[in-house]
Amino acid sequence: MDQIIDLTRLDEILAEHASTPGGLLPILHAVQKTWGHVPPATVPAIAARLNLSRAEVHGVITYYHHFRDKPGGKTLIQMCRAEACQARGCDALIAHATKTVGCSLHETNGDGSVTLEPVYCLGHCATGPNIQVGEKLYGRMTPSRFDEIVMQSVRPGLEFA
């Protein structure tokens, strides 16, 4: 079933950014912040307001991994893959994290509790590897701390083997 879109909110977003050069990206960010993804039903209005084709808007949504056209999991976990965190072992951490939560990067796990996304710098490079769970940033992440955080804040009561 299609999601019901608050057209008043969509109009506010379009009014705020449509006349800005390069306004498509801020619009998509605001839409995703509002609905947790970019609902396909918003694309025709965005395209019309910016004098773009629907295909052009869709192309930008699919080009940037940050944007999702489907709802994500209950909790978004962002894992930094930029240079400083790479040097501090983020790839091994990510490999561990995908096993813990049960999905790969850019995916949502089977019970819908977690979406795992890569990010390219969270702005705290000295404390890597860094992750962000919802709005909260965690530095010096290790596999065991990752599991603790997931157990405590994402899936309370769940125990890992």
Ligand code: FES
């Ligand atoms: S490189 Fe990971 S926070 Fe900057």
